[in-house]
Amino acid sequence: MPFWHNLSSDIILKQLGTTENGLSMVEAEKRLKIHGENIIQIIPPLSSIRLYLRQFHNILIYILLLSALITALIQHWTDMAVILCVVFINACIGFIQESKAEKALRAVRDLLIANATVLRDGQTHVLPAAQLVPGDIVIITAGDKVPADLRLIMAHNLRTQESILTGESLDIKKTTQPVNQDTILSERSCMAYSGTFITTGQAKGLVVATGVHTEVGRISNLIKIDEMQTPLIIKLNRFSYWLAAFILLVALGVFIYGLMIRNLPINEMFMIITSIIVSVIPEGLPATISITMAFGMRAMAKRNAIVRRLPIIEALGSVNVICTDKTGTLTRNELVVTDIVTAQHIFYVTGIGYTPKGKILFENKEIKFDEYPTIKDISYAALLNNDATIKFKKDTWELNGDPTEGAIMAFAQKVGQEAEKLHKIWPRIDVIPFSAEARYMATLHHNINGIGVIYIKGAPEQILAMCNSQQGADGNEEELDFSYWETEINNLAKNGKRVLAIAHRHTSKEHNILQHKDIQEKMTLLGLLGIMDTPREEARNAIASCLNAGIEVKMITGDHMLTASAIAEMLDIPNSKQVIVGSDIEKLSNEVLIQVVKNIHVYARMLPEHKLRLVKLLQEGGAVVAMTGDGVNDAPALKAANIGIAMGRQGTEVAKEVSDLILADNNFTSIVHAIEEGRNIYKNIKHTIQFMLVTDGAEGLTLLVSVFAGWILPIMPLQILWVNMVTAVMLSLTFSFVRSNSSNMRDAPVPIGAPLFSKSAIGLMLWHIFLITGGTIGIFFFEMQIKDTDLARTVAINGLVFFQIYYLWGMFFLQKQNSNLTPAIFATGGVLLCQLAFNYIPWMQNIFSTKSMNGLEWFKVIMISGIIFIWLWIERLLILVASKCNNPSKI
Helix, strand or coil: CCCHHHCCHHHHHHHCCCCCCCECHHHHHHHHHHHCCCCCCCCCCCCHHHHHHHCCCCHHHHHHHHHHHHHHHCCCHHHHHHHHHHHHHHHHHHHHHCCCCCCHHHHHHHCCCCEEEEEECCEEEEEEHHHCCCCCEEEEECCCECCCEEEEEEEEEEEEECHHHHCCCCCEECCCCCCCCCCCHHHCCCEECCCCEEEEEEEEEEEEECHHHCHHHHHHHHHCCCCCCCHHHHHHHHHHHHHHHHHHHHHHHHHHHHHHHCCCCHHHHHHHHHHHHHHHCCCCHHHHHHHHHHHHHHHHHCCCEEECCCCHHHHHHHCCEEEEECCCCCEEEEEEEEEEECCCCEEEECCCCCCCCCCEEECCEECCHHHCHHHHHHHHHHHHCCCCEEEEECCEEEEECCHHHHHHHHHHHHCCCCHHHHHHHCCEEEEECCCCCCCEEEEEEECCCCCEEEEEEECHHHHHHHEEEEECCCCCEEECCHHHHHHHHHHHHHCCCEEEEEEEEEECCCCCCCCHHHHCCCEEEEEEEEEEEEECCCHHHHHHHHHHCCCEEEEECCCCHHHHHHHHHHCCCCCCCCEEEHHHHHHCCHHHHHHHCCCCCEEECCCHHHHHHHHHHHHHCCCCEEEEECCHHHHHHHHHCCEEEEECCCCCHHHHHHCCEEECCCCHHHHHHHHHHHHHHHHHHHHHHHHHHHHHHHHHHHHHHHHHHCCCCCCCHHHHHHHHHHHHHHHHHHHHHCCCCHHHHCCCCCCCCCCCCCHHHHHHHHHHHHHHHHHHHHHHHHHHCCCCHHHHHHHHHHHHHHHHHHHHHHHHHHCCCCCCCHHHHHHHHHHHHHHHHHHHCHHHHHHHCCCCCCHHHHHHHHHHHCHHHHHHHHHHHHHHHHHHHHCCCCC
């Protein structure tokens, strides 16, 4: 593809076979057939039916469906109905979670406007933007959205807002002059890109790219990459396959044993292996995890983090790298004057954003303005040579106009100037608007006495060349000290400041027309203004919290490397002086770059492909990456990251649609809160899985022991389903209510390859399974000696439920989660009510083959099942003793 920004408009007109009068209608029709419509094609979303059917694509669900088939073959219709009911309930929960289809590419297409003003056959036509073709001449004015990628051939005072592509919020000044071939996108001043906005001025542009060939279209193609799975989902999938293999092998072994060794009827063996399968599979786990994450979603929303995709909640707990945008996330996205340099003094300005409240400090002391006349003159120039306004609306100060002018307007009002009053005293007579060629703005004013003054502000090197004097401390003119000003300009730039120079000159009352020649010499330099987008006050502490929690913070920006380095240093980001720019990333191979990025935390002049490559390399190095962004340019990296985080206030719809998390307040601190909450959710889910594995494992082992010992089954399939889907789920949901606390940010992130449970934890869980199994079998056979089978099974199943209740309370105390026991109390009460219904309501007795229990039987159940609670207390005591021996200062 040609470098359109590097070619003159005459050459491009020839290459595209067009003229300044535009294409003919006939030619445009031909090109439309060749290039296609100016739209971005979207991958069609999954239909509701396919989305629902996808919920069954799970190895454990397949095994449950196999169990349902077996029960149907042996005509146990009730068992089959209950198993299928469980499967379909889980599928419905999953379907509800994923019912919002992906809208990312659809949002990209919406960036293309409906109509465009086009020159064809020398006449102006308003046509659908989709009909634009390369070679068309388009007219754009203030307020328009650019309909295609344009090479500007005429521009008058044109500025565009390109934050959706570049990520930077400042308006870009546009001209028609070509730029160097290697100029980065944000500095291609002769181009206007599809989807960006015209803020001021008007222009004619030659269409050079449409649809997927535009910059926005190219980014939409980058979005079409596979989403990353979260660490816990990866672990659960791996666990599911191992569990499935284990279940099938055990079931096959039991089936062969029963037929070949014990000569049991085939129907009975089918029922036995169905019981084993149903007992071991944690049917309620998907629903419980979903509900746990939903509670986490609500907690995170209260802390300004809105979750779009449930599974990423737990992935937040594993994040060990945050790639964050600078503007608006680490900084306020509001320019402010921070420094004033005069011929004799350097002043510092306090205040936040466009709020006109702050102090002017010299040597850390607030100054009196009448003692520094130059400050007063600079404030006059800042206010009068200014087209911006700032007004107080809805508890905040809002800017109308250019951000740089808003910053110096706020500064002028901090000095005590009133815009309306000063404009009446010094009305504007004429103006030379800012232009990219001139690089300054000049205004002419007369007061009521006929005294004239010219104020000028602009690029410091440009203004210095117009001055032959400077204003001294007493307000009088003195010889210009060029080397002093050059040094101070460099100092401000090194500190990441944008520098503006301000000068003035008195003139006569007869001077009514301002021309460029009037200001080319004999101006008096008043001073320099250092302007920057200041860091958020709370961001520095949040970054420190991340570093303490083992999380790296990498700042990625489209800004100049000096600005990026200065902001990083203010925020205490490590190695802030080491900055890598996008062009450097292009030159390095993956092998070299993957080593470089380990120690580099500041990235400047980054393009979409640079961000995407950085995220992928970090992931290849084992990192779990959270990426923040707000523009279209951020979308590919947001999509590729493990956690994509979009800005809620200024963020584009594209960024929001591809993201997993949206920050309502655009604040980096909210990311830290989200990670803290994510770590808590990870712990809660881990405890939930432990609880279900132990209780389900005990059920399965109880059946296995009974089969191989030649005993009748202590628990039947429907009774197992009751425990798995009702009592176990109700109890396990208690962990969903465990609240997050600051201790979650003291530990290192969970490594992405780390097992869900350590070997020692698995050993303890197996011991817990043996205890519960032994107790359940003991209860059953003790009752079998004096009761019938159905009553013995009723007592055994209630014993199993009480083992679960005790195990829950033991886990709570073992994990020191005893700060809020209300959920556990309510869950226990709910389970007891369900068990009473299970035991005493006639129709439930008929379904589950249960019988009523007397007081003595309840007493036995409560006392025997308490064994597990006692053991967990002993276990906790042993852990405390071991901890004290290893570190006497901690308990």
